[in-house]
Amino acid sequence: MLNCRACLWRCIQAISAHSYVINSQHLHRSAASSTCFAQQRLYLRTSARTVRKVTARPAFLAEVEKASQYRGDPWKQSTQAAGLKKRDRKGLTRQRDALKVAKAVAIPAQRRLGRRDPRIPLKDWHNRKNELQYLADPLELATFVKKELVKGKTTEMLQLVRMASNSMQCVVSWNHIIDHYLAKGQIAQAIKVYNDMKKRAQFPDAYTYTILLRGLSLNAHMTGALGRALSIYHSLFAPNSRMQPSIIHTNAMLKVCARVEDMDALWGVAAKIPETGPASANAVTFVTILNAIRQSLLVRIPVGQSEEDIAKRIEKGIVEGRRIWEDVIGKWRNADLVMEEELVCAMGRLLLIGSRPRDWDDVLSMVEQTMDIPRLVPRLGTTARKDAGYPRLRSPNVSEQFRFDDDHLSPSQGPARGDEFLPITTHGIGNAVSSALAYATPSNNTLSLVQEACQKVVANKAAGEYWSLLTDPTTYGIVPDVNNFHQRLRVFRQNRASADALELLRDGFIGNNLQPRPATFRIAMSTCVRDKNNHNSLKHAGQILDIMTTSLEDADPKTVNMYADLAISFPLAKGQDYIDALARLDLIVRNIRLQLGVGCKRRDGGAGATLLQGVERQDAINALRRIHGLFDKLLFTGFIPEERKRPYKEGKARLGAFLHRINFKDGERQKERQKRNVSGSGEGEDGQGRLEDAEQRKESGILSGLFKGRGGWRQRTAPPVGNRKPWSSTDTGGESLG
Structure with missing residues (x-):
């Protein structure tokens, strides 16, 4: 093996290079601990030159690599490499096509805008088309429409939304336009836009109906507001309706009826309220109904009625309010309703216009029931009131038939009037007692109510x-x-x-x-x-x-x-x-x-x-x-x-x-x-x-x-x-x- 002089020389060079590398690493570690910095630098410089000289690539390796280039790369000539290259090009083409599609989506002008509406002038149509180039997202369109409506550009925004409806769902933008017309008191125009919205396959959502009913309640003094509101509200109950009525829609409809002073329509809407579920009545519902009853008793007084007839009419309204209050207390005890001060004061104001002294006294009982504020005066008609030294209540303006509630010897053997306002006791046996009720918090409204009752x-x-x-x-x-x-x-x-x-x-x-x-x-x-x-x-x-x-x-x-x-x-x-x-x-x-x-x-x-x-x-x-x-x-x-x-x-x-x-x-x-x-x-x-x-x-x-x-x-x-x-x-x- 070592008969050739050249082979022997190559073996000696390889061994020498290996020994120089090992020695240089050993000396480098020892030099680091030496105190002579000059010797360290001299040795490191000398060893570095020696290593670079010894580790240089031999000439025969370069000759072997040079020779291999002439033989070529067989893999590159294979079918597998060609298929991989083809798939690579196809992937690049797919990316370029996707980019073109994204650009087409981002530029609404490239989408189908439909034929130009002859009611829109050609100049305005081009202006709206240019604006749609930068309003690719429905949210951006709604924000732009709302901002421009404040500037008074109602016609331009209506044109823009109509053109955009051919290629996107822009219900929010339609809602802004309807709300803008209702805020200006233009009911007919708002209903027209609402119908136009449905014709263009822009299906109204829950907010659309809320905006319509709320706007009609704000413009209830205008002619035809109640009829339009009832038509819109009853359309929610149609079999082909996409939206189910919520309690928010019902409350808005009740407010329209209350402001128009149409109690028949109000009771018709209230009859459709379910007992349970998300569409059941809440505190706002009862407040609206109670205030409507009170308003009808004070305002809508028939002409030519005597004082006794008016007192009987008020008595009938008070009885209706008391029945409603029983439902309120039942929902409150079952945690289906949150007792609020506005609801308490609405019922209290209704009782204060009553014809009986018992109605006035029940206000203090109701405050004790719902706010946990103790009564500071005994109930009317009880022996405790007489024992406390309170004089009998004199009511010269009260009809004779409504004064017996102040009589301590009332012949009635049934439940006394006002028991629906007694404090609620928790149910249970031993430690298994139901949770405490969430009482309403009194404020200035309650303070005025209690003072008026006293x-x-x-x-x-x-x-x-x-x-x-x-x-x-x-x-x-x-x-x-x-x-x-x-x-x-x-x-x-x-x-x-x-x-x-x-x-x-x-x-x-x-x-x-x-x-x-x-x-x-x-x-x-x-x-x-x-x-x-x-x-x-x-x-x-x-x-x-x-x-x-x-x-x-x-x-x-x-x-x-x-x-x-x-x-x-x-x-x-x-x-x-x-x-x-x-x-x-x-x-x-x-x-x-x-x-x-x-x-x-x-x-x-x-x-x-x-x-x-x-x-x-x-x-x-x-x-x-x-x-x-x-x-x-x-x-x-x-x-x-x-x-x-x-x-x-x-x-x-x-x-x-x-x-x-x-x-x-x-x-x-x-x-x-x-x-x-x-x-x-x-x-x-x-x-x-x-x-x-x-x-x-x-x-x-x-x-x-x-x-x-x-x-x-x-x-x-x-x-x-x-x-x-x-x-x-x-x-x-x-x-x-x-």
Whole structure:
């Protein structure tokens, strides 16, 4: 084997290269632990050159590879390689075809848009076609349509959706267009679009019917809204209907019937509601029905009915409401319904319009049943109520046949009326007791409801206890609003508590930075009028009037009228009381004259007294007449000596002259309107406006001396009554009442 010198030499070279590699690895590990860095670098450099030199590829290997290239690759010439190459090319072609299809789907202009609708101009058709190139997805189309509808492009979006309906399902876009028409009150156009949608194989979904029924309920005041709503709702029950009606559709349909005041249609829709299942009634359903019953009893009163017939009719509605409430409680106990405050208050408001005292008292039982708020007054007709010292309920406005519920010796042996509002007890034996009920949470609506119920059953003490319980931060923490305070003031008025009304006005409104309304001062002032036998009632009324002057921009004529009437009819009044009352009314009369006059109307919309018209104008005139009568009461009863009557006589004369002038001008305006209507002069509202402007300028010149230098009645704070000279002609800022 080693006879040849060349072979021997090749073997020695291979062995030498192997030994050099092993030695270099060993020396490299030892050099890493050496402390001489220079020797390490020298050795590594030398060994690297040696390895590269030794491991170079031999020349005979290159000659063998070069020789193999001339023999070729047999596999590449085989049938298997050709088939693989063919399949590879076919796969690439398939990918290119798929890409072309994707591009065709992404560009709606390449899809079939159908023939051009002749109602669409050619230019608009091309514009819509170009827009569809970038609206490949139905969601993108719906978003674009909704955005453009806000800009008022209704016609363009309707064209776009019609063209897109030939190649995609765009029901959401159709829904946006229908909702847009209904929001604008165009019912006929919305129904037309709905029918057009179905003709183009765009099948309406649940949202389509919800939008239609909700929109028709918002436009229930228009002609034909109920008929269209019933047609759409009953189409859901058709055998070929793709959609099944849900409780949302039913609630919307019930709202349409309630707003149109068609109880027959409402009961017809309610009869189709299943007892169980997802389409069964929920809290919104019962709220709508109860409110509709209450509205029908208050609004749709037949003409010519007697008081007894009206009471019987209300009694029938209350009985229907009680039957509905039994269904509500049954569903609530079975956890098929969530008890909400709105549902409780809807039933409570229905009971409060009842003809029987039992109906009013059951409101407190219902609150205890559904909200777990204990009754603070015994039930009506029980011995506990009599033992607690409550007087028998006096109901002079209740018909005789409806009063026996307050009788403790009722002859009826059946279940007493109101048992459907008794507290619910859990069922079970031992520890196997059903789960606790989810009670409703009270808020401001409940607070007003309880106060009104206590007012009806004349339970003043219980009303205060309920108020403290519900507004206590440690219990329910209800923050009273304006309506709650108004109802509380009504309770005070019933009990002639003028001092409590004044305190509530100060602490409840002014102390909590609430803005009182004119109705607030009317209720508070009527409390003082009802409490006129109290020697402090006139004083309380004056303080309420002072709060009004600092709270309202303009004086309320009805409140002023009640104050003047109280001052005139006050049985314990003295001369000083009349003087103080006229002093308080000084600035108020100025403001009322501004409201009745014409120089106060600002064309630039700036601050100023509001010009009164119609009934409000007549109320202001009546208030000035009562103040004029207060002058007579002071001058002709001998409360003040003759030498002190002069300024009051002058004030009375000026006020009388102003009333005469106002009455004359109002009469002239009325005659002018009648003459214009009869003659048909054609001037219309513009001529009338010019006439009134001329009268305003004329009277503004008359009253300019009176109001010169005053920026408004609120800018002048009235000094204390005792330090003021009432009706003095030397008062700053102009003459008083002149």
